[in-house]
Amino acid sequence: MKAELAIVGGGPAGMASAVAAYEKGIKNILIIERDKKLGGILNQCIHHGFGLHAFKEELTGPEYALRYIEMITEREIPYLLKAMVLKITPADGKTPHLLEVMTDDQGLFAIEAKAVILAMGCRERPRGALNIPGYRPSGIYPAGMAQYFVNIKGYLPGQKVVILGSGDIGLIMARRMKLQGADVKMVVEILPYSGGLVRNIVQCLDDFEIPLKLSHTIIGIDGINRLKGVTVAQVDENLKPLLKTAEYIPCDTLLLSCGLIPENELSLSAGISIDEKTGGPVVNQRLETAVRGIFACGNVLHVHDLADNVSIEAAAAGEAAADDIITGVISDWGEAKRPKAAPKTRYTPRANLSLANQLVCIGCPASCVVTVEKEKDDSLTITGNACPVGEEYARKEVTAPARNITSLIRVIGGENNVVSVKTTDGIPKDKIFACLSEIGLTAVSAPVKAGDVLIENVAGTEVNIIATANC
């Protein structure tokens, strides 16, 4: 098999780079994806928080993925599913890049390509890397795996949950498990601050009064068959546990959200050098790796907080690869550059907000701290917000707080047991659980298409529940 441009991975990075290269005139593209669907990690991120930059609207992960899948389909860009690239042998001047691919239906074969874009995303750090001693019962899962079980397969991994690590996946899963009726005991974070976005702390933990234990860690695992409990202890400045503070927390599930590692085994197979700090390939300004004609973008390059940024970066990689293919000239390898991770606002525990009338806007990842003053005439003066979203959010938050909710509805006869859904608008905060119990009582028959209204006027809120994916 031959392609001008081979793209490894069909997540947002792979798809956006394909679209950009296509727009530059490269038609002979092949996306190689090992899952049974395009979309990457976005398919399991059923929550809101995508697309504010790229599409100027707040989308869920599956909806964001669908937008790109549609662009791929419209352009008839070819892709392989259930196909995993096992090895890349870089071009040597005479032969093109060679990709070894294992597929479900045709076994192992080779693909030749003039240029390659690496878009393999990242994986979660396992328990071993955290070195938590104890037994090895069932019930200890990387948060992303639990997310897959719940959001894709429709299974609940457990009922009494502790989460270790306050990365975004952990925070999102705390809320997800809570919304599915689990008792989420706490989120434990060894550092004195959280690694997640502030808005996620507010809307995933604070909204549901889930405690965040900063400067704490897990020092013991109990249970031989299934997890029975964990021992949580505070740590000192050197992150050493203070045994006196140890507390036993009964639970049947421990979710680990301790960071993501770019998935670069394939890059290593091609002899691409990896940056110690980002865990991704060293690239030049054009996102080209040290091996000419091989580019990298998205989470494989460095872990991104935002899919929108992934798409932008990936488009640049797609264009650069297209340029090389068109001109036939291989770029001069400019000075090696370390990709920059976007600066992150660190979480200030709620108690530290200086005044009772301050709140954190959850409108976008900027997470502005907004101050609301009530004037004598009862009007509100709102300051601290960087954009109008903050003003509107703050006004609503003090008068009639509302939330957009995402969850799952049971599907009969579909490819999976569930389909992801969302409210079409904010619902009153105190109606969240009423709304969820109605969702829980609903079942629909396949096929379901994204956008289908599955429940009208949920819990009397005049808001509808619509599907956010196809099933």
Next chain:
Amino acid sequence: MYDVIIIGGGVIGLSIARELASKQLKIAVLEKNSDIGEGASKANSGIVHAGFDASFGTLKARLNLRGSTLMPKLAKELDFEYLNNGAMVLCFSENEKPKLEELLARGLKNGVTGLEILSQAEVNKKEPSINENVKYALYAPSGAIVCPFNLAIAMAENARANGVEFFREKKVIIIKKNNTCYFILADDGTSFEAKVIVNCAGIFADEIHRLVSSIPLTLAPRKGEYLLFDKTVGNTVKHTLFQLPTEYGKGVLITPTVHGNLLIGPTALDIEDKAGVDTTGDGLETVLKKAAESIKEIPRREIITSFAGLRANSGQGDFIIAEVSDSPGFIDVAGIDSPGLTSAPAIGEYVKALIADILPALDNPHFVSKREGIKPGNNEVICRCETITKAEILAAIQRTNELFKNPGQISLDSIKRRVRPGMGRCQAGFCTPRVAELIAGELGINETDITKSGRGSEILMGLIS
């Protein structure tokens, strides 16, 4: 009525089962877990010891050497991973050299060939990663490594192919002797009868022994903890590197595994709980500290998992393999601590000879000594870290199913030990749902019934509501 019932499906019971299968005997193996090979046989160093440790004249010394000699041929016959990488015992000071010489002398007396003491320069040449303060090393070219999981599984599958019956989830709780045979009751209420019983219950062999005999026997668990590293650092060392042994055993070693990972451990701590296979903060720290004496740098960032195993310590300094004097036809194979894995093939032969005296039998004319492992597949990749395909996983499910005579479930760990999905750097973070789906599909059960390692370790709580 069985001729022989083997209690315990660890590497020892399995080796005996396979050896006995070459005779015309009706044999069964009773295992309390949902699969074979889940005791000490799955949590050890996987080393084929050359044979210089055990005292001259002991059964241990004899069976170790014999086992290590049989292993390469057996690996070919049964198709499990074996690598003759050679071993070294490191010595860090001039003062300790006599101890090294003592080991050499003992090894030679035990019949180990090829042993020699290497100078610092010679050690460095063979093993550049070694610490600067290593002064000498005892080099044992016959030292080797095996896959402990597949050694056990291969012996079981071959025994099965030759007619041995395997029963899972049969915890033996009562044994009664009448005039002609033994009556065995399992915890699920089923019963078995046998002319001869072989007690291979590992750390629990003392409890089985006490069901029939009044001669004292106690086994105490001695815990060993390990750390396993990613394949990216699997070539840190080439040989298996020991330190000088202490009264507690062979000390902390560093070794590559047959699959290309790096393994360090074990500790040796006497504990009370026979189910105490938890790792501890102290234990893992000790492993890291001790291992750091042997080589220049321990790649701490590449740790992927930790585990612990329990040695069955009889306090008698030797394996206990004999017909129990107050219980004719009842054979103890107890106190099989290290090097039990190495000795397993030899213990099989030895027990076969013991039984030949008690229960003479003709050779089995249909005995097939060869078994083939599962070959790499050519379809969808299910485990991305170890590149395990759907074909391999389906084959493992089918073989596990065929091994046992009684119905039962197949756990994720059973598949993991057979074809390695989940053994890699992400430690099953990716493949768990996918393997669960395949097992459920093959067995016609719900995914919510899938367990990590047998009953009680279900991974899911049900469909969401």
